[in-house]
Amino acid sequence: MSPTIPPTVNTPASLAALTLSGGQLNPVFDPTVTSYSTMFIGTSSLTLTPTAPGQTITVNGATVANGSPSAPISLPTGTTTIPITVTSSTGQTKTYTIAAHQLGQEAYTKASNTTGGDLFGFSVAADENTLVIGAPSEDSLTTGVNGDQNNNGAGGSGAVYVFTRTGTTWTQQAYIKASNTGAGDQFGISVALDGDTLAVGAYFEDSTATGIGGNETDNSAPDSGAVYVFTRTGSNWSQQAYIKASNTDTGDQFGRSVALDGDTLAVGAVAEDSNAMGVDGNGADNNASTSGAVYVFTRSGITWIQQAYVKASNTGAGDQFGINVALTGDTLAVGAQMEDGNGTGVNSGDENDNSAINSGAVYVFTRTGSTWTQQAYIKAPNSGAGDEFGRSVALNDETLAIGAYREDSNGIGVNSGAEANDSVTDSGAVYIFTRTGSTWAQQAYIKASNASPNYRLGFAIALKGDTLVAGSSGEDSGSTGVGGDQLNTSATDSGAVYVFTRTGTTWTQQAYVKASNTGAGDQFGVSVALSGDTVVVGASTEDSNGTGVDNGAEADNSAADSGAIYVLR
Template sequence: MRSVRNGSNGGFRRRRAERRAVGGRMQAKPRASSRATARMSQTQHQSRFGALLLFGAITTSALGGGAAPAQLAYLKASNTDALDLFGSSVGVSGDTAVVGAYMEDSSATGVNGNDADDSASNSGAAYVFVRKGGAWTQQAYLKASNAQANDWFGYAVAISGDTIVVGARLEDGSATGVNGDETSNGASSSGAAYVFVRDGDAWTQQAYLKASNTGAVDVFGSSVAIDGDTIVVGAYGEDSSSPGVNGDQSSNGALSSGAAYVFVREGGAWSQQAYLKASNPGAGDDVGWSVAVSGDTVVVGAIKEDSSATGVNGDQGSDGTTDSGAAYVFVRNGGEWSQQAYLKPSNTGATDWFGYSVGVSGDSVVAGSPREDSSAVGVNGDQANDGALDSGAAYVFVRDGDAWTQQAYLKSSNSEIGDTFGSTASIDGDALVVGANYEDGGATGVNGNEGDNGALDAGAAYAFVRDGNSWGQLAYLKASNTGAGDWFGFSVAVVGGTVIVGASHESSGATGVDGNQADDSLLHAGATYVFDLGIATAIPGDLNDDGVVDGDDLGTLLGQWGDCAECSADFNDDGVVDGNDLGALLGNWS
């Protein structure tokens, strides 16, 4: 269910020649003077916002919650430093969060090493935080086992239960497969991914993952996702022209067509299970820019795919709409993978970059399109009015049997030119969060004044909830210390009502949890914010709120079997955990 690039990271990344530039991942935006033409009056914002609050109250009640959304914590690295970009990637599972800082400079390796030795510029790091009794603390400081300068470890992160995967897209190893030679730096920017596992409170590295066809500048690890014993890694710079699943990996005839790789764990050992390519691979399509996984379903984004098709399973050969973007759905049956759907938005447009972010939870998919240009606001508005350049959009698709359809077209409640809504997205059950890291609001906290455009590129995130088949915006999320250029919303993740939002360019010099947010002494150090949406867990049976219903949840249910008032596994609140509750759990098995 983790979406990371996801899901995982927001912002726009430059092409191949600029990949090692510090902070060089953003495309040019419209000038402030141009953007001002799209501003709405404060009266319009307040009127629309009142309607959203009403929807939020109704929907929260329908989901079994009732508490108002609120910020819970402000997270900083234990070794905060300028330009580390802490919060450039985030993931959450139950009471554990992981945060990436791919520009961190320590030369430490492994877990909990010396974080003060800044001798490996931009080697990158990841930080693990845990919640106990409502309080967050840092549990671990993760580095690659072969940490080197400019590897960008932490560019992508994902977590499921006691397992974390971290991408290092500029790692240079020439090894292939799992746990190969980590010292062989013969394939520049080929990329790698690292798997860490927790036993009690202790984390260790379990695996070093490389592609089966490692190649220079493939940037394997640009996106990562995990659900249980399945990991997906994107490599949007991979060059094979082979279509479909497990094709010819050596046919390097389509530069940067891109690929994704599926790894599975059995008895603690990881192996590659599948090599995924688009059914219509094309040079420069960037398949693998984003990835997500939920159970036996994988979604892969390709932001530079050029088809002019709309909807589901349209004409893939009509390359008449440059860089419109696409997403591909793959499913697993008995260990074998196949492509199930080819997703395009209902309003395909050139350079919209559909698939920039993807997320999947059960039978629902969200795909972001940060350069979509409609001036619509809210849900299912007018898609044809391209009056707000790069305002951005997100699209929800649902599956019935094997058939996918678009369920919703989402815009922010204060959609404006250049906000890039959809640069990040994450979904869990009936809740989803979308980031817009170029949004300009000067508000702080939750559901503040959307008409205050006093903080250029401060960024925002938007929480949506589904009631039946209808989506509505529940919350407009801002940092508690909103600042211009902070890029709040650069990364987002949601599980069980807990939302993590990264602001990679926040500049506080604070360290740890809930430090001094007003100390802007370290430029672009980065920060991460934890919110509670005030809703009940959206997936019946997910007793540990890790976004997946599995053996852990079944064990909890069986342990509560019988008369058990106020038990978490008593889904129908009849005072007994029995076959009815077991059926509800098994009906949502991932």
């Protein structure tokens, strides 16, 4: 009788550990997870050290001994995909991949009709390979899409520019004006983009119309404000809607902020005056000057209607509810940078104790069906008078980022523990909150790595997944590019941007970014946008006289405050 031969047992292939010579893996290494990412600044190469006892390991195609570092892997600007393949003793294989991203500047962009004072880049929005830039002080008299850019007969009317990317090359696709261009309207003060839909705020527009598609030509309600919706078919943009508040009034500044998600649009009217509280109250009683309001609109087909009129739960004169809005799915976040409540944290304290002047607050609302209700009232954990918590808000799924650009602590980095030391005036901070179920809790307190007086971290923020971009428009370093000298304070108000990433619940700073042509007063970081692996930064008071993309005129500062945009990837 032949002896029984035991069956072959296949040994699964798996890494036990994986470490990097620099940076950090996102997510944290887990042998069962095969896809990772990491970000670098100013790093030319990377080595990986894999551990898989008794197995064969290759990194980037080359065999590596167990527990030993690989050969250096070059990291050019952009994303490098690094494969790590493990083969067990019985021939089973498993491949892990790391997307290693080296952040660098991809484009330097100016308006096609650059003129001093236009403030190109005051607002930005990005979605995949499309970029939208607002220039609220542009002066052309034209109306609609791709009109005459050079007739500067309507000072401060404003314009919006659309650029698209093919590969790594950006080109201008459209030059957009309001359908009722008027001097001083500031079209482009705010922009929001989702796919082929664009919303543009003109918060000083003057018509008396209410609702959707009203009379654009009766300019007897100065600075009441308007929002314009444009859509793209192929490469052609056209206006779909002209939107006013349901209670249009002089000076309300409807359109100071906009947010767009699918068929839902949120619009902030930062100087609206009603004393209503909550959702769908009486918008006609103007006894709370500049308290602010937010309006929610929805689209069915090509038709927009107002769904909600939203006020704070503690409406107060001067609070500026709606200075910024963020929208994701059925969740809306609203900043009120001048709110005065003395509470700290989430849903704590007496909302009506107004003893912390201009400390600021953020309100979170959720939608069920078509009904909006307030879910949270959020204050900084170190709330202080004048901090203006809520000047910027960014929302992505269950994570909310809030900027307080006039916060004063002397902390450095993440969770420094220095919240109570108010010795660095207007250095600024960003706060991260996360939601579990319907409960919000703080996850991180973020300061710049070079926090200093008047740097204003958090004036603008953008959030996507586990990445946060924070603008510090008053930062003073004279360095250029990514990862430069943060302590060279030779360019006052040149501005900077900081990139942070999250692993698990831990946030770390990954990049310190300056303009390629840093200049005093340029305010690089006055606006920011984030889409995928692309970071967009506005410097609305940059001074070069160039036009278009990568024009070579970065050093010619003969067009004061014309503005510029920088794309990093």
